[in-house]
Amino acid sequence: MSTGENNALPKVALVGHPNVGKTTLFNQLTGERRKVGNYAGVTVEKVSATIFTPHGHQLELVDLPGCYSLTPESPDERVTRDVLLGDFAEEARPDLIINVVDAASLERHLPLTLQLIELGLPVLVALNQVDRAEAKGLRLNPQVLSDELGVPVVACQATSGKGVVQLKQALRFPLPPAAERRWKGSAALEHAIADLSKKLEALGMERPEVHALQLLGDTDYRVKVQPKLPREAQIAAREAAAACIKENLVPEDEIIKLRTQTIRRAITAAAHTMGNEGETLSDKIDRAALHPIGGWFFFAAIMFAIFWSIFRFAEIPMHWVELGVGYTKDWVGGLLPEGDLNSLLTDGIIEGVGAVVIFLPQILLLFLLIGLLEGSGYMSRATFLMDKVMAQVGLSGKSFLPLLSGYACAIPGVMATRSINSNKQRLLTILVLPWQSCTARLPVYAILIPLLIPSVLGQTTMMFFIYFLGTGTALGVAWLLSKRIGVGEAAPHFLLELPPYRLPDFSYVFRHVLDRGLAFLRKAGSLILGIVILLWALGTYPKAPSGEEQDQFNYSAMGRIGHFIEPVVKPLGWDARLGTATLASFAAREVFVSQVAVSFAVEEDEDDEDAFRAQIRTAMTDSRKPDGSPAYPPLTVFSVLIFYIYALQCLPTTAVVQRETKSWKWALAQLAGMSLFAYLAALIVYQGGSLLGF
Amino acid sequence: MTWISQHWQTLAAATIVAVTAVIFLIRALRRKKSSACGHNCGCNK
Known part of the structure; x- marks a missing residue:
């Protein structure tokens, strides 16, 4: 009997198609006690729990990622295949497989069952959703199916808990022996x-x-x-x-043929149609939700509702976080006299980590909404609708929602790409996602756009242009990269199961939201904390002899780098002040505003943001070059705007990309690539504009 | 709180920065775990 790495408990794995009700069954069997982690080396979640058999034996129950077959199409499916074959590092092979099968779709689910039996492991079939099968007019005989497959079969309905006791009874020791392969080839x-x-x-x-x-x-x-x-x-x-x-002989073809024959024989013997198969409620809803025209309206309405909710509802708790960070900063600042430790704790750690934690409400809300969409069964329909459109630029239908949420914040968007099956499409989505104009860019736009266009209508048009430019670039670059990245990788087959519409499993959704939130906070408390400490040090040391805030920044390592790079930013039409502000906002783009304010000695006014921005704009407009010409003509401002549309300037995003891709290479390549792209775009705008006489 | 002077604050802040830098350095230099599957299929050879 194999053992887990950290304990000697026999291991039982739940295996089945995605959306078959595995997680609901897992919750029923475990009473929702569970441990969530990751499989070593991949971003695939591992959910496990310890349970007791009716005779008091302890077992480790593992909910393996959903898979359609043991020929994987996604990293998740590959984990399942490798764990079951015993080919996965640091993960013992299970001692028993509970194969969750949709009783209403035996023909589609039993090929996986046969593959599992062929692994030489004991298999127990949980025939789930028997109620739905009966409603469809199917009468199933689990005993006959068990005889045909050579493994125990237990009928159950995971959503109502029906059959769960029988399933637990079947986990008695000794575990059943492995069945023989069900077919014999030529x-x-x-x-x-x-x-x-x-x-x-x-x-x-x-x-x-x-x-x-x-x-x-x-x-x-x-x-x-x-x-x-x-x-x-x-x-x-x-x-x-x-x-x-x-x-x-083509072994693959013959094996598939033999499995199909075996399944047909088993279904003929064990399932009978009672003749009242009619249109289900799901079928009726799908007539509207998947209608060639109406389906798109339905889809647009749901996506708009999600987008609007992320903006509208997350705003309130985000304000609380902001207030909390402010209070904590004041409280800690009051405990210590002025000094470096005080500054590190308040201006560095609390403000830096607070600037990341502020995105937590958006992350929680997005994952809640995604969980509800997945749990209700609509997510598969949305993917089905969008796949054809997104495939034009090399992305997946599942890329749409992460890209949409990128308008709110790139971080939850990057985390939401986990649902994309294809490695290549997931990486492409992650790489281009930060080009969606997020809310953190808005304070920068609020300073720059009125400097270019005074009228409200013009400013609105400019905002539309910015969103259009960001999204257009993201899709265009995705199309270009799709020709370069993973060229040898076979295009994933678009295999999608449309589960019936149902009420989401709320406890599962809430737990999933909590897990995502904790994962984000762990990142904020480790890598991001380290980065903000180092950035604080770069902006603080060495110390300026005068002690003035403005002098201090110029004297610091970061300020010196800003001056050092002045020749680099000069071709963009920028001076050292803009170069330094851009460098200081490297970790978080919104810092640009406060840094420009420091450069122009404008006092920050938290009570009246509009007046504060107007003061910065006036200072910029009044600023003159030594020859008396404006220091920031419209072309320079436009060049800065273009840079901020394209530059990544968000270290938390880089940290999350590293976590999701498990690779510093991709995270840093994205940072460098987007920075270079932004620089070149700003350069073309300024130099092109100058040549045209603007 | 008067017990912590500016001098001690500078020392404490510099220590935190140094420890952070060392942790980053160690993490960057730490050898990656083997990508072998852990079984005797020979994929680590």
């Missing part, structure tokens, strides 16, 4: 499997028949795993494949 196929198994066994590989079957019958396994095997095993696998070709 002599040539059986010979190929047996021959390869023998060779792999001789090479000391564990579970030789299971691996032989995977090597012969699963292209993905051949492509991804075979090259990592010892040389002799690779040769044996290639020889076995060559022998099959010689016999005019």
